[in-house]
Amino acid sequence: MATIDNTMGSALLGVIGAAGLYGVSCVQTWCYFNRYGSTDVWYIKALIGLVFVFDSIHQALISHTVYWYVITNYNHPEVLVNLVCILLEVLFNGLIGFVVQCFLTMRVWRLSSKNIPLTAVTASLVLANFGCSVAFTIQSLQLSTWDELHGLKGLSMTVNVIGAVADFAIAMILVFYLRRSRTGFKKSDTMISKLILFSVSTGLLTSICALASLVSILCWGNTLIYVAFYFSLGRLYSNSVLASLNGRKDIRAFVDDPDDLTFSLQTLSKARNMSSVRRPTISIKIDTTHEVEAERDSSEKSCTSKSQEERRMIR
Incomplete structure (x- = not known):
């Protein structure tokens, strides 16, 4: 019974952390639509709306689980060994990560000047991560107790490893191309x-959280300590992309023309191609038009005066 209490305590700790991050994502979502709701293109607004819906469903699932264990079945310790709908949150965690990673993959596509092989590798990692999340959800729905969940340990580790690799790869690719876009x-x-700071924070935070979940599975596989990290993973995805979008006005303060910065990063990909030209060239143009015309006028006057003199001599 002590083991069950410790296990559920770890899960509840993850629920509390996820709930706190959900409050932050709600505030950031409100700030986004308040600041950019009338100016951003439709697919960016659809992205944020979709992430918020998945985030809310995820929070509803874990809140229902806590209520079922703590309130509905209060003082019934035998119920703690049974699984409820909490494992559906793996699917919505995967959906949040999939949407955000697809958005970041589009950044890679645009910033790398449509580099097909690089984008294909990134997209393959994203699809593999989402596919493992779906497979874990399907298999976990056939389980009835927490003890049976240990049979999916290998698949759970695979989800965390591929997710961490995908996030790290996307972050490093973006940093590489952004550094090449420096103009001097x-x-x-x-x-x-x-x-670069936003790109690093987006990738590294989620990678660290996924690695922490992986280490927890390896070191404390008989507990649910890894759930405390995995519950927060979707929140980090949503908050990272919201922070990068909401920070655009602050970034635009560093350029003379705010319209020069688009979040699609198309301008930066063009600047990268021209990065070899770092200093403006100075050209000196000597205008001799006036001198030529002056000489021409002088010659014409000389010819005219000579002609007049000849006519006078003839007369």
């Missing part, structure tokens, strides 16, 4: 440094 000018380089 202070304002544009400061803007690029901000974008």
Whole structure:
């Protein structure tokens, strides 16, 4: 019974952390639609709306689980060994990660000047991660107790490993191309440094969380400590993309023309192709038009005066 209490305590700790991050994502979603709801293109707004819906369903599932264990079945310890709908949250965690990673893959596509092999590798990692999440959800729905869940340990580890690799790869690719886009000018380089910071935070935070969940499975496989990290993974995806989108006005403060910065990063991919031209060239043009015309006028006057003199001599 002590083992069950410790196991459920770890799961409840993850629920509390996920609930706190859900509150942050709600505030960030409100800020996004308040600041950019009337200016952003439809697919960016659809992305944020979809992430918020999946985030809310995920929170509803884990809240229902807590209520079922703590309130409905209070003082019934034998119920703690049974599984409820909490494992559906793996699917919605995977959906949140899939949507956000697809958005980041589009950034890779645009910033790399439509590099097909690189984008294909990134997309393959994203699809593999989502496929493993779906497979885990399907198999877990056939289970009835927490003890049976240990049979899916290998698949759970695979989900965390592929997710961490995909996030790290996307972050490093974006950092590489952003660094190549530096122009040597202070304002544009400061803007690029901000974008690099957002890219690193987006990839590394989720990678660290996935690795922490993996280590928990390896070291404490008989507990649900890894759930405390996995519950927070979807929240980190949603909050990372929201933070990067909501921070665009702050980034635009570093450029003279705010319209020069689009979040699709198309301008940066063009700047990368012109990065070899770092200093403006100075050309000197000597205009001799006035001198030529002056000489021409002088010659014409000389000819005219000579002609007049000849006519006078003839007369």
